[in-house]
Amino acid sequence: MVNPIYNKPETVQQLQSLFKKNAQFPSIQLHTFFTEQEYKKIKSLLASSNFKHAKKPLLYSYFQAPIKKELSPFLFEIDTIISSIINKKINLKNQTLLTFQHKDYTLLNDKNIKPAGYDIIFDLTDNWQDSYGGNLIYTNGQGTSFTIPAKANTLTIIKRTNHFQKYIEYINHYAKKKKRCLIFLSIK
Amino acid sequence: MSLLTSNHKIKQFSTPFPHFILKNFLPKPQAIELLKSLKDEPFELKQSDLFCLYQTKDLISSTNPLIQQFRTFLKSKEFTQYLTKITNIKLKSNIIDMAGTIYTDTNYLLPHDDQLEGRKIAYIYYLSELKKSDGGALAFYNSKHNQPTTITKRTQPTFNTLILFPVSKTSFHEVEEVVTDKQRIAISGWFHG
Numbered sequence: 001m002v003n004p005i006y007n008k009p010e011t012v013q014q015l016q017s018l019f020k021k022n023a024q025f026p027s028i029q030l031h032t033f034f035t036e037q038e039y040k041k042i043k044s045l046l047a048s049s050n051f052k053h054a055k056k057p058l059l060y061s062y063f064q065a066p067i068k069k070e071l072s073p074f075l076f077e078i079d080t081i082i083s084s085i086i087n088k089k090i091n092l093k094n095q096t097l098l099t100f101q102h103k104d105y106t107l108l109n110d111k112n113i114k115p116a117g118y119d120i121i122f123d124l125t126d127n128w129q130d131s132y133g134g135n136l137i138y139t140n141g142q143g144t145s146f147t148i149p150a151k152a153n154t155l156t157i158i159k160r161t162n163h164f165q166k167y168i169e170y171i172n173h174y175a176k177k178k179k180r181c182l183i184f185l186s187i188k
Numbered sequence: 189m190s191l192l193t194s195n196h197k198i199k200q201f202s203t204p205f206p207h208f209i210l211k212n213f214l215p216k217p218q219a220i221e222l223l224k225s226l227k228d229e230p231f232e233l234k235q236s237d238l239f240c241l242y243q244t245k246d247l248i249s250s251t252n253p254l255i256q257q258f259r260t261f262l263k264s265k266e267f268t269q270y271l272t273k274i275t276n277i278k279l280k281s282n283i284i285d286m287a288g289t290i291y292t293d294t295n296y297l298l299p300h301d302d303q304l305e306g307r308k309i310a311y312i313y314y315l316s317e318l319k320k321s322d323g324g325a326l327a328f329y330n331s332k333h334n335q336p337t338t339i340t341k342r343t344q345p346t347f348n349t350l351i352l353f354p355v356s357k358t359s360f361h362e363v364e365e366v367v368t369d370k371q372r373i374a375i376s377g378w379f380h381g
Contacts, residue, residue, distance in 0.1 A: 058360075107237050108237045137237070172294040173365060
């Protein structure tokens with residue numbers, strides 16, 4: 001179950017206006033998104049997921065796992081909250097579950113420009129420190145960038161123009177065996 | 189007068205793509221003086237999705253005479269003709285890109301091929317020495333269908349060593365993360381054709 005605060009009409013109203021506040025990069029982060037109990041359930045589902053390493057050196061290095069069916073109810077809850085914040089009925093698509101550890105990264109690519117749209121990111125990264133790298137960074141390639149640091153149990157919603165593209169910063173050796181875990185979602 | 193040492197040795201390799209290693213490139217005292225000069229240059233932190241490292245502006249703007257002497261030598265007719273002889277690649281003398289780089293703890297340069305209009309030969313002249321356990325290796329990728337696949341060669345920085353490789357569709361390389369406080373110091377850039 002989602003943190004009950006995010007179902008209150010007055011919270012939704014506040015979130016709606018916060019979301020529109022930054023005209024260049026409309027975005028919002030919902031911390032402590034699921035209740036502690038639900039978040040633990042999601043974590044245990046991830047722990048039993050079958051992650052495989054994927055690497056195309058010019059594009060990415062990470063571990064990817066198929067989204068388990070058991071995650072569907074949680075994704076439905078995300079869907080509902082987002083619909084209320086952006087004030088339109090949506091369907092989540094392209095659900096991707098990734099983990100990043102030491103030496104992993106993604107790179108920007110001119111041949112792979114993502115069209116404008118909403119990016120939804122659910123962060124499941126526990127005990128992460130800035131010094132490990134691995135930030136999620138949105139850049140317009142002209143000196144403007146927005147950094148989204150790792151924060152467990154946090155849902156980030158971004159309305160992205162095609163000028164802004166994202167990458168995951170290289171994770172350095174201070175991360176040791178720690179993992180940055182993210183579910184990326186987009187909207188139909 | 190040539191800056192090259194009489195005992196410099198050139199080694200040629202063909203895999204995963206052609207490259208050359210010239211050890212003892214300059215007389216040692218000159219290499220030491222060049223290192224001191226380079227350390228006096230202003231370095232700036234450069235960060236993007238591809239890299240995190242410290243770099244000078246193009247050393248064409250340096251006012252240090254030793255750096256200018258080194259630059260003049262590398263772009264000289266004598267040296268570019270020597271490179272043409274060993275690589276069979278026609279080069280324009282007097283055109284060279286040159287910057288100082290410092291990689292320290294956690295710094296890296298991810299895989300890329302260096303291809304950009306005019307660049308013919310890439311070079312890296314090392315002014316510091318790192319052990320395997322320090323990281324900072326120059327790593328070369330094997331490729332398939334002009335895409336990098338796996339790293340098949342790593343070279344640790346060795347003081348006073350010049351590495352050269354023709355820039356091509358398959359010259360995929362990276363600088364692996366430095367994992368110590370030691371500095372990986374080099375002068376690098378491209379010869380043009």
